[in-house]
Amino acid sequence: MATGNKEIVRRALEDSWQDPGVFDELISSDYVGYDPALPEPIRGPQGAKDNFKQYSDAFEGAHITVKDQIAEGDAVATRWEGRGRHTGELMGIPPTGMEIVVEGLNLTRLRDGNIIEEWSNWDTLGMLQQIGAIPSATAAQTR
Template identity: 50%
Template sequence: MTLAITDYERVWIEGLNQGTVSGADEAFAATGIIHIAGAPSPNLSVSEFKKLVQGLLTAFPDLHLTVDDQIVSGDKVATRWTAVGTHTGPLGDNAPTGQPVKFEGLILDRVVDGRVVERWEQWDQMGMLQQLGVV
């Protein structure tokens, strides 16, 4: 059975899997706010979010995300995802390690007119860094 996911999430994930954050312009409202646990700022604009994710794509150019589960209820969408990739680019101050990683995350979106207006996201940053041997 194929998992049915929302159109906006499909556009976002397909872009990420091609190494680009351009899908954000279609998936997120221009005034959207993204809250990510552990991010430098607790309330990111869409452009700040794109910059943060682009850094991850630079560190893991082969990053591949998969939506494992998605539940829609009213204007809320919950998504569980898994990412795999190889650390072949710089990650902040950390030089490439060549190490493969696998990490998971959870998202809760509030969606209006098919676009995310607010996102709460948590993912296993510590587990990813442990796999790279940097913590």
């Protein structure tokens, strides 16, 4: 079961960039996702697709690569890396053309082959620094 759960989570993270319909297949209707970058939890497959769309629209060639996974029971911990070029507006930030690389960790719970709950923690600050929305620590020190 643990190996199957890891594959489900991997597909949701990696394959969704080519086919957002994967969310309808893998995410439960009662899914709740928590991300400290968001003011409210993500709910259901449509909520996951809406959240995903803001990033897929903003980053050309965006993709996620799963780096490590550990599974126990109904839980999967995943370390991932995301890449893309900022070519569209993101949360009011105009496109910069900058390449980004961010890392993140997700803890995902599954039931009956569907993702039901997820906690994401990723380098939002690093992404904002890489697209120039906020200064990096080095840039701030030179001011």
